[in-house]
Amino acid sequence: MEQMIGPGTGVAGTPLDCIVIGAGPGGLQACIHLCRYNFRVLLFHRPGGRTYHAKHIENYLGHRIVAGPDLLETGLAQAESFGVTVARAKVDRVEVREGFFEVQAAGKTYKSRFVIAASGARESLAPFKNLQRFFGKSYFTCMICDGYRTTGKKLLVIDRTINGVRLSVGMKQMFTGDVTFLAHGFSPLPPYAALLEEEGIGLVEGRPEELLGEDSLEGVRLADGRVIPCEVILGWGGITLNDEYLEGLPLERDAEGFKIVTRSYGESSIPGLFVLGALRQGHSQAIISAGQGAEAAIEISTRIVEL
Ligand SMILES: Cc1cc2nc3c(=O)[nH]c(=O)nc-3n(C[C@H](O)[C@H](O)[C@H](O)COP(=O)(O)OP(=O)(O)OC[C@H]3O[C@@H](n4cnc5c(N)ncnc54)[C@H](O)[C@@H]3O)c2cc1C
Numbered sequence: 001m002e003q004m005i006g007p008g009t010g011v012a013g014t015p016l017d018c019i020v021i022g023a024g025p026g027g028l029q030a031c032i033h034l035c036r037y038n039f040r041v042l043l044f045h046r047p048g049g050r051t052y053h054a055k056h057i058e059n060y061l062g063h064r065i066v067a068g069p070d071l072l073e074t075g076l077a078q079a080e081s082f083g084v085t086v087a088r089a090k091v092d093r094v095e096v097r098e099g100f101f102e103v104q105a106a107g108k109t110y111k112s113r114f115v116i117a118a119s120g121a122r123e124s125l126a127p128f129k130n131l132q133r134f135f136g137k138s139y140f141t142c143m144i145c146d147g148y149r150t151t152g153k154k155l156l157v158i159d160r161t162i163n164g165v166r167l168s169v170g171m172k173q174m175f176t177g178d179v180t181f182l183a184h185g186f187s188p189l190p191p192y193a194a195l196l197e198e199e200g201i202g203l204v205e206g207r208p209e210e211l212l213g214e215d216s217l218e219g220v221r222l223a224d225g226r227v228i229p230c231e232v233i234l235g236w237g238g239i240t241l242n243d244e245y246l247e248g249l250p251l252e253r254d255a256e257g258f259k260i261v262t263r264s265y266g267e268s269s270i271p272g273l274f275v276l277g278a279l280r281q282g283h284s285q286a287i288i289s290a291g292q293g294a295e296a297a298i299e300i301s302t303r304i305v306e307l
Contacts, residue, residue: 026289
């Protein structure tokens with residue numbers, strides 16, 4: 001639901017101090033810091049995002065375990081308690097002007113001295129039948145996030161590239177002795193197959209079609225009808241950046257033209273435009289985004305008051 005945003009929020013007249021795009025851990029932490037300097041901050045919040053889909057976060061300081069939506073709800077309430085203006089709208093465009101930015105959303109244009117892009121990324125999931133039933137519960141795509149949850153379980157690693165061999169060996173070293181590697185649509189070269197055998201990791205070649213099980217995962221059915229039993233899967237999945245509103249801006253990107261390159265405190269190649277989380281190079285975790293949000297906000301504060 002798009003929300004109309006009232007006057008005094010940079011629609012006309014004096015630019016706001018900062019516009020934050022995305023109410024994930026990164027954007028929310030930035031808002032908390034900025035608003036505790038009493039700056040005028042507008043947060044654009046389009047619900048969803050990767051943290052929202054994280055069902056059980058166990059590596060965020062201060063929470064033994066927390067569901068992504070709960071972390072976000074608490075964070076939003078905290079940011080609001082310090083006075084952030086929240087606009088439940090998707091940002092469509094950011095334009096660079098002389099000394100300020102213009103941000104377009106819900107048919108209006110807002111002005112701001114600084115912008116923090118914290119809009120994260122979205123998952124590109126494999127097209128396996130029933131994947132949604134198990135995603136985040138027993139089908140994982142991120143070893144850092146969920147490798148721990150495979151500890152001692154019957155694990156199937158699925159990958160379309162040789163990287164899956166390395167991942168399988170790593171998973172065996174860290175989490176579980178029962179690992180099978182499903183090479184999705186390719187045959188690993190003999191040295192890789194030999195390495196897997198040496199490590200006691202099963203190798204299957206085939207094309208997965210369907211995840212089996214009702215409440216709990218029981219296995220994977222391949223296109224040729226074979227069934228590979230497993231309790232947990234570490235599967236492939238890519239991400240697409242939520243950066244459409246930045247298209248056409250002269251932002252420096254990495255060698256693949258994908259992630260945004262940042263300088264100190266997360267500032268992009270466009271002065272005053274800071275970038276957090278999955279949009280920029282580096283590891284992507286909720287607590288890292290939050291730290292980056294705090295860092296960008298502190299840097300912006302020093303510029304605003306010219307310390
Ligand atoms: C299933 C799963 C499990 C995970 N488990 C963990 C874990 O255990 N621990 C951990 O640290 N990390 C985990 N992660 C990764 C973690 O969620 C990300 O690293 C984290 O989301 C980064 O936070 P963020 O604030 O950068 O982005 P996000 O949480 O993705 O937030 C970005 C926000 O911006 C919004 N947005 C996007 N485009 C726009 C726009 N144009 N205008 C306005 N708003 C917009 C999105 O809707 C979203 O609300 C997991 C991810 C997934 C998918």
